[in-house]
Amino acid sequence: ELRDALAGSFGSATLAGLRVLVSAGPTYEDIDPVRFIGNRSSGRMGFAVAEAAAAAGAQVTLVAGPVSLPTPAGVARRVDVRSAAKMREAVLAASDTADIYIGAAAVGDYRPAQVAERKLKKHDGAPLVLDLAENPDILKDLAATHPHPFLVGFAAETHDVAAYAQDKLSRKGLDMIAANRVGAGLGFEADDNALSLYWPGGSEELPRASKRELAARLVQCVGMRYRAAKP
């Protein structure tokens, strides 16, 4: 039904013939063999985007962080990763053959500076401080590669969503950004979401809906902007 709705309503905006790379889910950054730093991304928004892109005719590769979700119908290839570094490797390797990259993963900004090989003990006298190192920025690295896919980022924020998203759009050289406010039953770990889309010179509001419906609308907007930008 999703496929029919898309094909019926937005015939000119489908992604037929395009190769779409989607990243989804959180990343987990190991502290030791047992502990890690994670984040609340469930992966559902990104998996819904991958499904919607496939339903719109794209050949979809999905790079997924640690989630417990089945591969969506129609997705051609799935690569499972755990850390931000492994997600970066998988995305960069697949980006050569992608027309569009939709970065819906919540990639950890930081990782522990050292990963302990043994489980850290409470009474080892270890200092109660965790030194962190900044993770590489996958979108920034992709934007610096030429040629590179049409780049769609996500921004999940608790405050100042619009200002932060527009800053991220221009600072990282993205073609589009999808921003959502986390909390109040929206965003991470929630069934519903609402998105504000920004691109250089334009914007569109996608009001509150299920992640599946939103993903279908997002994918249509991406298709239209892609064709407008690369005629």
Place this chain on the structure above:
Amino acid sequence: ELRDALAGSFGSATLAGLRVLVSAGPTYEDIDPVRFIGNRSSGRMGFAVAEAAAAAGAQVTLVAGPVSLPTPAGVARRVDVRSAAKMREAVLAASDTADIYIGAAAVGDYRPAQVAERKLKKHDGAPLVLDLAENPDILKDLAATHPHPFLVGFAAETHDVAAYAQDKLSRKGLDMIAANRVGAGLGFEADDNALSLYWPGGSEELPRASKRELAARLVQCVGMRYRAAKP
């Protein structure tokens, strides 16, 4: 069939008439509204223990960290928590009416010293250091309460399993400890497990088996030790 096997083989060791409190799963310690420190416990061992205790005739309360597992058959009450502090609250509140406490949860030893109300930004100039505070020790707190339930702890270790488990048994004043080695297809995130049980003056090896089978054998040993200790 599990219930039959237990009733048939170990009639004298069943938990009929006893109230058993089980904790299971990881704890997640929030860094900010999005990020947290977690651990790899899937909760499956603890959930299997709760199911086996119910099958052996106990009235079971299960306190569960953030896991995506259905409540096992026969469990009378389930309390879902996220952090170590909330798990401690729930366990202490339920311990008054428990004859046996089986602490199978992987409770985080540390939490961030401060929880940020807003999502921390990469470019806020925040120092790349996370200050940690030590979490309270639920088993130690229970052992210091009189009267307290028969106390069964778990030790999941990557190295020196036996030495560490026996030290934990005496240091925390436990009645029994179940130790397992994490890694090589055992322990966290694995289907199989193997346990070494220690109590003051004795021990027993439970060789590699499914978590469900191991849980049934563990529960029988707990019942026998409980009746030996509190005749």
